[in-house]
Amino acid sequence: MVTIIDGEGLVLGRLASTVSKRLLDGEEITIINAEKIIISGNKDFIYAKYKQRVDRASISNPRDLGPKYPRRPDDIxxxxxxxxxxxxxxxxxxxxxxxxxxxxxxxxxxxxxxxxVEQAQPKNITKSMELGTVSKLLGAKF
Structure with a gap:
């Protein structure tokens, strides 16, 4: 049986840790609305962190060396x-x-x-950004 989880309004790290534990227990999990998962924190800091990860490359050969980091919300x-x-x-x-x-x-x-998923509900989060917004700022088309 497949467990379906709606990611709308859930916190990225909390949801990911819950999902990873369930996956290791043998569950099959499908996440929907991945673009609406939220990341808590300052918007400028969140964007800078993900932009730095995406832009990592070698000066001499920027296309070949990684790590390759995803831009789409489902891949993130x-x-x-x-x-x-x-x-x-x-x-x-x-x-x-x-x-x-x-x-x-x-x-x-x-x-x-x-x-x-009760563990992934936002608690006292004043600053946040959706995963879809981060992806669009990184240049993803979805």
């Missing part, structure tokens, strides 16, 4: 979860393959039951 979330699981080991790779992340709501998932 997948990368965040990947950092929380041992993806280089067999059980980590198997768990990572059970994660599906979608921008918006796909037609095949409309009307299905969505699981609430």
């Amino acid at each position: 979330f997948r990368r965040t979860v990947r950092g929380m699981i041992p993806y280089r080991k067999a059980h980590g790779r198997a768990a990572y393959k059970n994660l599906k992340v979608n921008v918006g709501i796909p037609k095949e998932l409309e009307g299905q039951e969505v699981v609430e």
Whole structure:
């Protein structure tokens, strides 16, 4: 059975840690509305942090050297979860393959039951930015 989680209004790190634990327990998880996941903090700092990650490259050969960092909101979330699981080991790779992340709501998932994640709800967050906004500032088209 696939667990469907709506990412709208949930905090990125808290959601990613909850999802990574569930993935390691063997669940299949699908995230919808990845562009509406929020990142808490100052908008300028958030943008600068992600821009610095995307712009990392070598001076002599900027196209070949990495690490390559994603710009799309679904890929950014997948990368965040990947950092929380041992993806280089067999059980980590198997768990990572059970994660599906979608921008918006796909037609095949409309009307299905969505699981609430209480741990990822924002608490006392005054400054935040949506993942979709960060992606657009980084130049993503989705």
